Amino acid sequence: MKKQLKKKIFQVDFAIHELSLYLDTHPTSKKAMELLREYRKLRSQLINEYERQFGDYIVTTDDVSATGCWEWLENPWPWEINFMED
Amino acid sequence: MWKYEKKLQYPVNIKNPNPKYAQIIISQYGGPDGELGASMRYLTQRYGQPFNEVKGILTDVGTEELAHLEMVCAMVHQLTRNLSEKEIVESGFDKYFVDHTNAVYPVAAAGIPWRAEYIAAKGDVLADLHEDLAAEQKARVTYDNLIRLIDDPDILDPLKFLREREIVHYQRFGEANLTHSNRFIIDYIVVGKGLSKHGSPFEIDSESN
Numbered sequence: 001m002k003k004q005l006k007k008k009i010f011q012v013d014f015a016i017h018e019l020s021l022y023l024d025t026h027p028t029s030k031k032a033m034e035l036l037r038e039y040r041k042l043r044s045q046l047i048n049e050y051e052r053q054f055g056d057y058i059v060t061t062d063d064v065s066a067t068g069c070w071e072w073l074e075n076p077w078p079w080e081i082n083f084m085e086d
Numbered sequence: 087m088w089k090y091e092k093k094l095q096y097p098v099n100i101k102n103p104n105p106k107y108a109q110i111i112i113s114q115y116g117g118p119d120g121e122l123g124a125s126m127r128y129l130t131q132r133y134g135q136p137f138n139e140v141k142g143i144l145t146d147v148g149t150e151e152l153a154h155l156e157m158v159c160a161m162v163h164q165l166t167r168n169l170s171e172k173e174i175v176e177s178g179f180d181k182y183f184v185d186h187t188n189a190v191y192p193v194a195a196a197g198i199p200w201r202a203e204y205i206a207a208k209g210d211v212l213a214d215l216h217e218d219l220a221a222e223q224k225a226r227v228t229y230d231n232l233i234r235l236i237d238d239p240d241i242l243d244p245l246k247f248l249r250e251r252e253i254v255h256y257q258r259f260g261e262a263n264l265t266h267s268n269r270f271i272i273d274y275i276v277v278g279k280g281l282s283k284h285g286s287p288f289e290i291d292s293e294s295n
Contacts, residue, residue, distance in 0.1 A: 007097075010093060010095075010096075010097075014095065014096075017095075017146075017150065018254070020146055021143065021146055021147065021150075021254070021255075021258050022258070024139055024142040024143040024146055024258065024262070025139060025143060025258050025261035025262050025265065026261070027139065058091055058092050058093060072092075077092070078092055078093050078094045078156070078160065079094070079098070079156065079159060079160035079163050079164070080160075080163075080164075081099060081100070081101075081164050081167070082099065083093075083094070083097070083099070084097050084099060
Protein backbone atom coordinates (compact mmCIF):
# COMPACT_ATOMS: atom_id res chain seq x y z
CA MET A 1 0.00 0.00 0.00
CA LYS A 2 1.16 3.50 -0.88
CA LYS A 3 1.10 4.88 2.66
CA GLN A 4 3.03 1.94 4.14
CA LEU A 5 5.69 2.10 1.44
CA LYS A 6 6.07 5.84 1.87
CA LYS A 7 6.41 5.38 5.63
CA LYS A 8 9.07 2.70 5.10
CA ILE A 9 11.09 5.01 2.83
CA PHE A 10 10.88 7.82 5.42
CA GLN A 11 12.12 5.39 8.08
CA VAL A 12 15.09 4.34 5.93
CA ASP A 13 15.81 8.03 5.19
CA PHE A 14 15.96 8.60 8.93
CA ALA A 15 18.35 5.68 9.46
CA ILE A 16 20.62 7.06 6.73
CA HIS A 17 20.60 10.50 8.33
CA GLU A 18 21.26 9.07 11.79
CA LEU A 19 24.22 7.05 10.46
CA SER A 20 25.64 10.12 8.76
CA LEU A 21 25.64 12.02 12.08
CA TYR A 22 27.31 9.03 13.74
CA LEU A 23 29.95 8.90 11.01
CA ASP A 24 30.69 12.62 11.47
CA THR A 25 32.11 11.81 14.90
CA HIS A 26 33.20 8.19 14.14
CA PRO A 27 34.57 8.56 10.60
CA THR A 28 36.59 5.33 10.79
CA SER A 29 33.73 3.08 11.93
CA LYS A 30 33.55 0.17 9.44
CA LYS A 31 30.32 -1.10 11.03
CA ALA A 32 28.56 2.26 10.48
CA MET A 33 29.81 2.48 6.86
CA GLU A 34 28.57 -1.05 6.22
CA LEU A 35 25.13 -0.22 7.67
CA LEU A 36 25.01 2.99 5.63
CA ARG A 37 25.68 1.02 2.43
CA GLU A 38 22.91 -1.44 3.33
CA TYR A 39 20.36 1.30 4.01
CA ARG A 40 21.27 3.19 0.85
CA LYS A 41 20.72 0.00 -1.15
CA LEU A 42 17.42 -0.67 0.63
CA ARG A 43 16.32 2.92 -0.04
CA SER A 44 16.90 2.64 -3.76
CA GLN A 45 15.03 -0.71 -3.85
CA LEU A 46 12.06 0.78 -1.99
CA ILE A 47 11.96 3.82 -4.26
CA ASN A 48 12.04 1.60 -7.36
CA GLU A 49 9.18 -0.43 -5.93
CA TYR A 50 7.23 2.76 -5.12
CA GLU A 51 7.75 4.25 -8.57
CA ARG A 52 6.78 1.01 -10.30
CA GLN A 53 3.43 1.05 -8.48
CA PHE A 54 2.60 4.71 -7.92
CA GLY A 55 4.73 6.90 -10.20
CA ASP A 56 7.25 9.50 -9.04
CA TYR A 57 8.26 9.10 -5.40
CA ILE A 58 8.96 12.63 -4.17
CA VAL A 59 8.73 15.30 -6.80
CA THR A 60 11.68 17.66 -6.70
CA THR A 61 12.16 20.72 -8.88
CA ASP A 62 14.82 18.97 -10.98
CA ASP A 63 12.78 15.82 -11.71
CA VAL A 64 11.59 15.21 -15.22
CA SER A 65 8.09 14.12 -14.40
CA ALA A 66 6.50 11.20 -16.19
CA THR A 67 3.42 13.21 -17.16
CA GLY A 68 5.23 16.34 -18.24
CA CYS A 69 3.11 18.37 -15.76
CA TRP A 70 4.50 20.66 -13.07
CA GLU A 71 3.52 18.20 -10.29
CA TRP A 72 5.65 20.10 -7.77
CA LEU A 73 2.60 22.24 -6.98
CA GLU A 74 0.23 19.40 -6.23
CA ASN A 75 -1.40 19.11 -2.82
CA PRO A 76 -0.95 18.20 -0.07
CA TRP A 77 2.21 19.97 1.10
CA PRO A 78 4.10 18.31 3.99
CA TRP A 79 2.81 20.60 6.76
CA GLU A 80 -0.81 20.08 5.79
CA ILE A 81 -3.12 17.63 7.51
CA ASN A 82 -3.40 14.22 5.79
CA PHE A 83 -0.05 14.58 3.99
CA MET A 84 0.70 10.93 4.81
CA GLU A 85 -2.72 9.84 3.53
CA ASP A 86 -2.03 11.06 0.01
CA MET B 87 23.43 24.78 -1.00
CA TRP B 88 20.33 22.91 0.05
CA LYS B 89 17.65 20.88 -1.69
CA TYR B 90 14.09 20.65 -0.50
CA GLU B 91 12.43 17.26 -0.04
CA LYS B 92 8.68 17.52 -0.05
CA LYS B 93 8.15 15.63 3.23
CA LEU B 94 8.52 16.06 6.98
CA GLN B 95 11.33 14.29 8.84
CA TYR B 96 8.64 12.75 11.08
CA PRO B 97 4.90 12.95 10.32
CA VAL B 98 2.64 15.58 11.93
CA ASN B 99 -1.08 14.92 11.65
CA ILE B 100 -3.14 16.65 14.35
CA LYS B 101 -6.87 15.95 14.21
CA ASN B 102 -8.07 18.55 16.73
CA PRO B 103 -7.10 22.23 16.39
CA ASN B 104 -6.14 23.87 19.69
CA PRO B 105 -4.93 27.49 19.63
CA LYS B 106 -3.85 27.35 23.31
CA TYR B 107 -1.37 24.56 22.55
CA ALA B 108 -0.25 26.37 19.38
CA GLN B 109 0.73 29.40 21.45
CA ILE B 110 3.16 27.40 23.60
CA ILE B 111 4.49 25.10 20.86
CA ILE B 112 5.42 28.12 18.70
CA SER B 113 8.25 28.80 21.19
CA GLN B 114 10.11 25.84 19.71
CA TYR B 115 10.09 27.76 16.42
CA GLY B 116 10.92 31.35 17.43
CA GLY B 117 11.74 31.11 21.14
CA PRO B 118 15.16 31.37 22.84
CA ASP B 119 15.83 27.61 22.58
CA GLY B 120 13.76 26.94 19.47
CA GLU B 121 14.63 25.19 16.23
CA LEU B 122 15.12 28.39 14.19
CA GLY B 123 17.87 29.46 16.58
CA ALA B 124 19.31 25.94 16.58
CA SER B 125 19.69 25.79 12.80
CA MET B 126 21.10 29.34 12.58
CA ARG B 127 23.52 28.68 15.47
CA TYR B 128 25.10 25.55 13.95
CA LEU B 129 25.09 26.67 10.33
CA THR B 130 26.65 30.01 11.34
CA GLN B 131 29.33 28.46 13.55
CA ARG B 132 30.64 26.27 10.70
CA TYR B 133 32.75 28.96 9.07
CA GLY B 134 34.94 29.50 12.13
CA GLN B 135 35.87 25.85 12.67
CA PRO B 136 39.32 24.37 12.10
CA PHE B 137 38.40 20.64 12.17
CA ASN B 138 36.58 18.69 9.46
CA GLU B 139 34.57 16.50 11.86
CA VAL B 140 33.22 19.65 13.53
CA LYS B 141 32.37 21.27 10.17
CA GLY B 142 30.57 18.02 9.28
CA ILE B 143 28.50 17.65 12.43
CA LEU B 144 27.53 21.36 12.44
CA THR B 145 26.40 21.13 8.81
CA ASP B 146 24.43 17.93 9.25
CA VAL B 147 22.81 18.80 12.60
CA GLY B 148 22.14 22.38 11.41
CA THR B 149 20.38 20.96 8.35
CA GLU B 150 18.31 18.57 10.48
CA GLU B 151 17.23 21.54 12.63
CA LEU B 152 15.70 23.13 9.51
CA ALA B 153 13.58 19.98 9.19
CA HIS B 154 12.63 20.36 12.86
CA LEU B 155 11.47 23.95 12.52
CA GLU B 156 9.31 22.76 9.63
CA MET B 157 7.76 20.12 11.91
CA VAL B 158 7.12 22.69 14.68
CA CYS B 159 5.54 25.08 12.14
CA ALA B 160 3.41 22.20 10.80
CA MET B 161 2.14 21.61 14.35
CA VAL B 162 1.29 25.29 14.86
CA HIS B 163 -0.33 25.47 11.41
CA GLN B 164 -2.52 22.42 12.04
CA LEU B 165 -3.47 23.53 15.56
CA THR B 166 -4.69 26.93 14.34
CA ARG B 167 -6.71 25.83 11.29
CA ASN B 168 -10.48 26.36 10.93
CA LEU B 169 -10.87 28.49 14.06
CA SER B 170 -14.02 30.48 14.76
CA GLU B 171 -13.78 34.07 15.98
CA LYS B 172 -15.08 32.92 19.34
CA GLU B 173 -12.33 30.29 19.66
CA ILE B 174 -9.68 32.84 18.68
CA VAL B 175 -10.79 35.29 21.38
CA GLU B 176 -11.48 32.77 24.14
CA SER B 177 -8.14 30.96 23.76
CA GLY B 178 -6.16 34.22 23.95
CA PHE B 179 -4.90 33.58 20.40
CA ASP B 180 -6.37 36.98 19.40
CA LYS B 181 -3.19 38.83 20.43
CA TYR B 182 -1.15 36.83 17.92
CA PHE B 183 -3.91 36.65 15.32
CA VAL B 184 -4.27 40.43 15.03
CA ASP B 185 -0.70 40.74 13.70
CA HIS B 186 -0.14 37.43 11.89
CA THR B 187 -3.59 35.93 11.10
CA ASN B 188 -2.89 32.28 10.22
CA ALA B 189 0.78 32.73 9.29
CA VAL B 190 3.40 31.02 11.47
CA TYR B 191 5.73 33.80 12.63
CA PRO B 192 8.82 33.08 14.77
CA VAL B 193 7.94 34.25 18.26
CA ALA B 194 8.44 32.88 21.77
CA ALA B 195 5.44 31.67 23.78
CA ALA B 196 5.21 35.07 25.49
CA GLY B 197 5.09 36.83 22.09
CA ILE B 198 8.68 38.12 21.77
CA PRO B 199 9.89 37.85 18.16
CA TRP B 200 12.96 35.72 17.38
CA ARG B 201 16.26 37.50 18.06
CA ALA B 202 19.79 36.79 16.83
CA GLU B 203 20.97 37.22 20.45
CA TYR B 204 19.61 33.71 21.09
CA ILE B 205 22.59 32.26 19.23
CA ALA B 206 26.36 32.54 19.60
CA ALA B 207 29.26 31.97 17.22
CA LYS B 208 32.62 32.60 18.87
CA GLY B 209 34.95 31.15 16.23
CA ASP B 210 36.55 28.86 18.79
CA VAL B 211 35.90 25.13 18.82
CA LEU B 212 35.75 24.85 22.63
CA ALA B 213 33.48 27.84 23.16
CA ASP B 214 31.16 26.93 20.27
CA LEU B 215 30.78 23.23 21.08
CA HIS B 216 30.02 24.02 24.71
CA GLU B 217 27.41 26.54 23.57
CA ASP B 218 25.90 23.78 21.41
CA LEU B 219 25.84 21.21 24.22
CA ALA B 220 23.98 23.71 26.44
CA ALA B 221 21.61 24.62 23.59
CA GLU B 222 20.60 20.98 23.07
CA GLN B 223 19.86 20.57 26.79
CA LYS B 224 17.84 23.81 26.91
CA ALA B 225 15.79 22.66 23.92
CA ARG B 226 15.29 19.26 25.60
CA VAL B 227 13.94 20.99 28.76
CA THR B 228 11.53 23.04 26.63
CA TYR B 229 10.21 19.84 25.03
CA ASP B 230 9.91 18.30 28.53
CA ASN B 231 7.81 21.30 29.60
CA LEU B 232 5.59 21.09 26.50
CA ILE B 233 5.08 17.36 27.08
CA ARG B 234 4.04 18.14 30.68
CA LEU B 235 1.48 20.73 29.59
CA ILE B 236 -0.05 18.96 26.57
CA ASP B 237 -2.59 16.16 26.62
CA ASP B 238 -3.16 15.04 23.02
CA PRO B 239 -1.41 11.95 21.58
CA ASP B 240 -1.33 13.50 18.06
CA ILE B 241 0.88 16.31 19.43
CA LEU B 242 2.86 14.29 21.95
CA ASP B 243 4.09 11.84 19.31
CA PRO B 244 6.08 14.35 17.19
CA LEU B 245 7.13 16.25 20.35
CA LYS B 246 8.67 13.07 21.77
CA PHE B 247 10.51 12.47 18.51
CA LEU B 248 11.92 16.01 18.61
CA ARG B 249 12.91 15.67 22.27
CA GLU B 250 14.83 12.50 21.45
CA ARG B 251 16.73 14.26 18.67
CA GLU B 252 18.04 16.84 21.19
CA ILE B 253 19.57 13.98 23.15
CA VAL B 254 21.20 12.44 20.06
CA HIS B 255 22.61 15.81 18.98
CA TYR B 256 23.96 16.39 22.49
CA GLN B 257 25.71 13.02 22.27
CA ARG B 258 27.28 13.79 18.87
CA PHE B 259 28.40 17.30 19.91
CA GLY B 260 29.88 15.74 23.05
CA GLU B 261 31.89 13.29 20.97
CA ALA B 262 33.11 16.08 18.69
CA ASN B 263 34.10 18.05 21.79
CA LEU B 264 35.99 15.13 23.36
CA THR B 265 37.82 14.38 20.14
CA HIS B 266 38.83 17.93 19.40
CA SER B 267 39.09 19.78 22.68
CA ASN B 268 42.26 17.93 23.78
CA ARG B 269 43.79 18.40 20.37
CA PHE B 270 42.79 22.08 20.39
CA ILE B 271 43.97 22.70 23.93
CA ILE B 272 47.40 21.10 23.35
CA ASP B 273 48.04 22.49 19.87
CA TYR B 274 46.60 25.94 20.07
CA ILE B 275 46.29 26.94 23.71
CA VAL B 276 49.28 25.17 25.38
CA VAL B 277 51.72 25.05 22.47
CA GLY B 278 50.28 28.22 20.94
CA LYS B 279 50.52 26.82 17.41
CA GLY B 280 47.85 29.08 16.02
CA LEU B 281 49.09 32.13 17.92
CA SER B 282 52.75 31.73 17.09
CA LYS B 283 52.39 31.28 13.34
CA HIS B 284 51.54 34.83 12.44
CA GLY B 285 50.72 36.09 15.90
CA SER B 286 47.00 35.70 15.30
CA PRO B 287 44.59 32.93 16.27
CA PHE B 288 42.81 33.49 12.98
CA GLU B 289 45.70 31.85 11.15
CA ILE B 290 44.88 28.38 12.49
CA ASP B 291 45.09 26.06 9.52
CA SER B 292 42.13 24.09 8.41
CA GLU B 293 42.71 20.33 8.24
CA SER B 294 42.00 20.44 4.56
CA ASN B 295 44.93 22.80 3.91
